[in-house]
Amino acid sequence: MGLPIPAGLKQEWAALETRRQFLGRSGKVLGWAAAATLLGSRGLTGDAHATDSTGRQSSQDELRMPQFAPKAKRAIYLFMSGGPPQMDLLDYKPNLAALYDKDIPDSVRGSQQLTGMTAGQARFPIAPSHWAFQRYGQSETWVSDLLPNTARMVDELTIIKSTNTEAINHEPAIMLMNTGNMNAGKPCLGAWLAYGLGSMNDNLPTFMVLQTKTNPKENNQPVSSRLWSSGFLSSEYAGVGLRSGGDPVLFLSDPDGVDREVRRKMLDAVEQINLQTLAEMGDPETNARIAQYEMAFRMQASVPELTDLSKEPQSTWDLYGPDAKEPGTFAYNCLLARRMAERGVRFTQIYKRGWDVHADVTGLLPVLCQEVDRACYALVTDLKRRGLLDDTLVVWAGEFGRTVYSQGGLSKENYGRDHHPRCYTTWMAGGGVRRGITYGETDDYSYNVVKDPVTVRDFNATILHCLGIDHNKLTYKFQGLDQKLTGPVPANIVPGLLA
Amino acid sequence: MKFRDVAAFEARMLPDSRRTRVLWSVSLALNISLLLLPFIFKFDGKPHADWQQFLGRFHPLAVHLPIGLLVLLPILEVMGGSRHSLREAAEFVLGLCFACCLGAAALGYLLAFGSGDAGAGVTRHMWGGIALTFCVLFCVLARRAWLAGDAPWVYPGLLASVLVLLTWTADQGGALTHGSNYLTQYMPASIKRLTGLGAAGRAPSAGSFYVRHIDTVFETNCVACHGEGKVKGGLRLDSYDALMKGGKDGAVIVAGQPDKSLLVVRVTLPTDHKQFMPAEGKPPLRPEEINWLKAWIEQGASPTATQLAGVFIREEMPDLPLQPVGDYSAFMDDIHRMAEGQGAKLVSVSSKPADGLILNTVDVAASFGDTQLAQFNKYAPFIVEAELGRAAVTDASFATLSRFTHLRSLHLEGTAVTGDGLEKLASLSQLSYINLSSTRVTKAAAAQLDSLKSLRHVYLYNTPAQPESAGNLVQPVARNTP
Secondary structure, eight states, X not given: OOOOOXXXXXXXXXXXXXXXXXXXXXXXXXXXXXXXXXXXXXXXXXXXXXXXTTOOSOOHHHHSXXXXXXXXXXXXXXXXXXXXXXXXXXXXXXXXXXXXXXXXXXXXXXXXXXXXXXXXXXXXXXXXXXXXEEEETTTTEXXXXXXXXXXXXXXXXXXXXXXXXXXXXXXXXXXXXXXXXXXXXXXXXXXXXXXXXXXXOXXXXXXXEEEOOOOTTSBOOOOOGGXXXXXXSOGXXXXXXXXXXXSSSTXXXXXXXXXXXXXXXXXXXXXXXXXXXXXXXXXXXXXXXHHHHHHHHHXXXXXXXXXXXXXXXXXXXXXXXXXXXXXXXXXXXXXXXXXXXXXXOSEEEEEEOOBOOSSOHHHHHHHHHHHHHHHHHHHHHHHHHTXXXXXXXXXXXXXXXXXXXXXXXXXXXXOOEEEEOSOEEEEEEETTXXXXXEEOEEOTTSOSEEESOEEHHHHHHHHHHHTTOOTTTOOEEETTEEEOTTOSSOOOOOGGGBO | OOHHHXXXXXXXXXXXXXXXXHHHHHHHHHHHHHHHHHHHSOOOSSOOOHHHHHHHTTHHHHTHHHHHHHHHHHHHHHHXXXXXXXXXXXHHHHHHHHHHHHHHHHHHHHHHHHHTOOSHHHHHHHHHHHHHHHHHHHHHHHHHHHHHTSSTTHHHHHHHHHHHHHHHHHHHHHHHHHOTTTTTTTOOHHHHHHHTOSOOOOOOSSSOHIIIIIHHHHHHHTTTTBSSSOBGGGOOOSSHHHHHXXXXXXXSOOTTOGGGOHHXXXXXXXXTSTTOSSOTTOOOOOHHHHHHHHHHHHTTOOSSOOOOTTOOOOOOOOOOOOOOOOOOGGGHHHHHHHHHSSSOEEEESSSSGGGOEEEEOGGGGGGOOHHHHXXXXXXXXXXXXXXXXXXXXXXXXXXXXXXXXXXXXXXXXXSSOOOTTGGGGGGOTTOOEEEOTTSOOOHHHHGGGGGOTTOOEEEOTXXXXXXXXXXXXXXXXXXXXX
């Protein structure tokens, strides 16, 4: 008769149902007394999930700190949405020049299923990179001429050439990178960090998201708030986005005639009403809402200070360049990310769209790299000179790589590249990772990983490790599972990446 | 002991008793033969019979019994002034002491001879041990005279010198087993300066590849057994000349041929191989260290070359190991209260309490001044990180901070400090990170940081002490065209 349901799960359901139904029916009569008794103090402070009916989940107070002394206290994730072409940037393949317009051998491509965009192509002609590569730094790392500034800091970077994913299309791939699952609904890395490590500054969100203004010349794939969702975790762990134009947070300043005190009184009244709702419904999300009102109140003071760049010294502008003065650019966001790191924001994620170069690679890449290259260098250098790189982890990654063969027509002047999940290049820098190394190798066509593969799960497990978290222990009970960022399939920390 | 027994015991030990005379001559004979041992069976740096090593390895165990007894002895004598029975017991303890000394010294000799140890340290330790047995024997004689009232200062003087000799010999022995910097490695910097011991030097930034890397590998992994103190297999690795000279099996380095160099062969054997080095379960060399060794030999094993092709080593001082802080469970209520409220907080580094606490002031930085910091005095030894960036603290806080004995990292960026009084932090033996960016710290003030020997990371960006830093960092590196 059906699937066997574990006794523990049944108990959990029963407890939930009783709590909700009972409070829903008799809440008005019993009111606070009932809520206090049934939920306990933890329920009233929004941690109702922390101790379930079976008492298996450890208390959240214990979770809100690293499990071991971490190398990095915070992280900045530069997300290159669309899939940067690895063989045009950091995965140098000198042999390709001789193979121009030759078909990629079947043995390399194997039985791989391609996207609908190139599956119908009669030929898969090899498109060597249009740009020359040079070796830089003591680590003698090959870097494309597209990235002259990244080249200057290669000795700070941990370059991973063997990152690989299972998804070949944007939405599943970008969900997988961010939440560890191709389907929407799971909490993202930043939400897990906020949940597991807690805040370092009560006046700013623990997890902030900065979107870069889109450049109409580029092929921009959509980026949705699902990517910084808290999933089944309390919504107070979700990323808080700053707008890329105009006021960074809408309606942040009080309207005329409303001063701080009036605002405070209003919030106190709203809180009372919310607490009544909580007593009636027992929904922990009500608590999250109360917390968010309070955060918004404090952000009224902290965000203007955060975004006020008037006191930045001239050396900042020399480093980041003129773009950084214009809100919403990638350079501006990088500067803001540094300011957030200084102010104790645990996790900042910057989205840069436009890397989906199916066609016109030679037209688009110079534009993209000009936006990104100097700002990345400026961010790492700025963190380093200000003493923040020691305990800040910087991550640069997209959701997948691109094919070595051309999508559409190949000419000496131009080519296109399709999605490629089997290998792509990412980098990290700062707290916890080994500087000046290149990890993993791809074959001569930058098509398959031949040494030291790093899966998305391993990638995320390693990031968590740098921040003092064992990916197997940061769990949350939901749908009868101990859910975790790296999912149910075993994930491994990559020791070769660690300092 | 009943009085009759004591009387009988004393009677037995009287010099004119025949039994005592025999005991005396046997003791003296044994002691002299111990003295002659090193002249008859000379240390030749070669291992000998297994049974010798088997017995010899009990030396580190057996040696602690006479040490304990020798420390007990003066206590018995002093206390014996008021409690007579203790002084009577001292006679027996002294005798037992001699017997144990003799046994431990013999085992020690077996250990060194059997395992083929040699070296100045081994020799010093050996002579210390032998001298000690003689001194203890003389103590037995002198004590008798002392009890009789003759020569009242000889026995106490002799006993005192025995203790000094014991300390020296034990220190020599300790250096053999644990390495010569074992005691001073974690000595607080202030004591180090006071005593001039174990100077915590920073990593040499200049010098040849051999000096910077190869010698360092030997120093940390090999020199405890192949150095001045102990010379296993006749091989010393503490200088370039000694390294190239090799050991009893000949040269260990064949320039240009890493695979034929015995040293490389021995460190790359399977770890359970009998001849694997480092021996006796010590941690193997790290793979990159072996690579450096191979590359260095491959490229001529030069003592002067500064760079090797294909080898890129980041010159960094390793971070100091974390030192556990004490027990602060009594303050947990305070800490929780701070966490609930708005204001400065003490946050755990990790879920392991011994990792310590972080003082976090970012929420209230503008109002967190010297007086507020002083209120954290009572938590001082438990705070490992002080995050005072952009806080209202001034130079007056250095006095408070100097009491944060376990402080590892100190953030003062964007504060009003000028660096006056930085030298007060010199007593912080674990302070490895200091951030003074965007302050008014001058070059002269920053010079005080030189006295902080454990510092690894110093940040002076955007200060009068380092106005040019930004320019230095954006210099393009040399390019190599493909």
